[in-house]
Amino acid sequence: MNTLGYVLLSIISIRPYTGYELVQIMAAASWKANHSQIYPLLSKLEQQEMLSFEYVEQIGKPNKKIYSITEKGEEALKDWIVSESPDPIIRDEFMMKIYAMKLIDTNTAKSLIEKRLAIFEEKVTSREATLQAIEKNHQETLKDITSKQFGRYIFFKRKHQMEKEEISWCKWVLSLIDDYSKTKD
Amino acid sequence: MNTLGYVLLSIISIRPYTGYELVQIMAAASWKANHSQIYPLLSKLEQQEMLSFEYVEQIGKPNKKIYSITEKGEEALKDWIVSESPDPIIRDEFMMKIYAMKLIDTNTAKSLIEKRLAIFEEKVTSREATLQAIEKNHQETLKDITSKQFGRYIFFKRKHQMEKEEISWCKWVLSLIDDYSKTKD
DNA sequence: TTTGTATATATCAATATTTACATATGTTTA
DNA sequence: TAAACATATGTAAATATTGATATATACAAA
Numbered sequence: 001m002n003t004l005g006y007v008l009l010s011i012i013s014i015r016p017y018t019g020y021e022l023v024q025i026m027a028a029a030s031w032k033a034n035h036s037q038i039y040p041l042l043s044k045l046e047q048q049e050m051l052s053f054e055y056v057e058q059i060g061k062p063n064k065k066i067y068s069i070t071e072k073g074e075e076a077l078k079d080w081i082v083s084e085s086p087d088p089i090i091r092d093e094f095m096m097k098i099y100a101m102k103l104i105d106t107n108t109a110k111s112l113i114e115k116r117l118a119i120f121e122e123k124v125t126s127r128e129a130t131l132q133a134i135e136k137n138h139q140e141t142l143k144d145i146t147s148k149q150f151g152r153y154i155f156f157k158r159k160h161q162m163e164k165e166e167i168s169w170c171k172w173v174l175s176l177i178d179d180y181s182k183t184k185d
Numbered sequence: 186m187n188t189l190g191y192v193l194l195s196i197i198s199i200r201p202y203t204g205y206e207l208v209q210i211m212a213a214a215s216w217k218a219n220h221s222q223i224y225p226l227l228s229k230l231e232q233q234e235m236l237s238f239e240y241v242e243q244i245g246k247p248n249k250k251i252y253s254i255t256e257k258g259e260e261a262l263k264d265w266i267v268s269e270s271p272d273p274i275i276r277d278e279f280m281m282k283i284y285a286m287k288l289i290d291t292n293t294a295k296s297l298i299e300k301r302l303a304i305f306e307e308k309v310t311s312r313e314a315t316l317q318a319i320e321k322n323h324q325e326t327l328k329d330i331t332s333k334q335f336g337r338y339i340f341f342k343r344k345h346q347m348e349k350e351e352i353s354w355c356k357w358v359l360s361l362i363d364d365y366s367k368t369k370d
Numbered sequence: 371t372t373t374g375t376a377t378a379t380a381t382c383a384a385t386a387t388t389t390a391c392a393t394a395t396g397t398t399t400a
Numbered sequence: 401t402a403a404a405c406a407t408a409t410g411t412a413a414a415t416a417t418t419g420a421t422a423t424a425t426a427c428a429a430a
Contacts, residue, residue: 092273151286
């Protein structure tokens with residue numbers, strides 16, 4: 001099995017999901033995976049008996065397959081969890097553009113960073129809504145590190161923290177740009 | 186040209202580099218790219234006249250090609266910089282394992298997080314060495330946002346901040362684990 | 371003395387990921 | 401009222417990425 005397969009098992013271990021939902025969960029986790037990758041992989045995992053699915057017929061909406069983890073899947077997942085984790089891969093085009101910032105003029109640079117700031121402010125808003133929902137619905141179990149929600153909760157907390165830091169970094173860079181502009185007057 | 190091509194142009198826009206050095210720079214930027222990807226791409230960029238290289242013969246070491254950006258490369262790079270940036274992709278296996286943390290026992294979880302903490306403490310140490318070197322060698326130009334070092338400097342500052350935050354998150358999770366362990370006594 | 375590491379580049383095969391094509395219905399927006 | 405969007409799954413082709421093999425020298429460690 002490949003890494004994405006284990007990642008899907010990890011998410012489904014919390015509760016059953018459809019492929020459609022998994023695409024969105026992966027995107028929210030910044031691990032973008034297209035449905036063209038997710039659907040065939042779920043089929044494969046089902047054939048390998050790591051997952052099972054329930055076919056749900058719907059009216060007014062397309063039918064769906066709700067995947068659950070099997071015992072075999074859980075065992076495979078456990079082995080993966082305790083295995084060595086490679087260094088995280090961060091492919092952030094914006095940050096790589098920053099590297100060559102001196103090539104563009106100050107106003108353009110400023111507006112690029114302002115845009116980044118706005119994007120992350122939106123991310124923080126929606127992340128906070130998710131966190132508040134978890135805190136509201138699972139308040140008693142959040143201190144129970146063996147609860148199903150715990151892992152998901154601390155995961156989102158880390159994402160939230162990261163997004164907040166991006167905002168403060170953007171503001172810091174904007175202040176440097178402003179300081180520089182003043183000395184040029 | 187593909188995204189990695191632009192990223193290489195971005196780095197080379199600061200100063201000329203060899204393919205070998207670029208592999209290491211990419212790794213330090215968490216954008217891992219193997220030499221099997223870098224070398225053919227540099228050749229292609231040279232053929233497209235985005236880059237030029239100087240062949241340097243060495244004694245006791247293999248010969249090398251030092252790539253510099255051309256005017257054409259710089260124009261292409263500028264266009265890329267002002268284009269829309271897709272959302273960052275973060276493929277962090279450790280964080281996806283955290284999702285399913287409840288499957289493993291408390292002590293195993295604790296040691297996984299301690300290991301993550303140790304890895305990031307090392308990252309911070311080496312990042313701080315890099316930052317101090319930049320601050321020492323370019324102290325006058327660091328406030329000049331049009332200097333070549335500025336982009337690289339604020340890039341590394343962001344990486345440093347991110348790594349520090351990872352450490353504080355690990356410590357927070359460890360404290361939650363300890364609190365839970367106490368309530369279980 | 372052999373094995374591993376650092377320096378340096380190159381290519382091939384295997385795998386993973388992205389982009390495009392395909393289908394179908396209900397709701398929302400211009 | 402037509403176009404876009406959300407729900408839902410699927411496949412095929414193109415592209416990107418990883419892992420392996422290849423070559424060569426110097427140096428350090430086992």
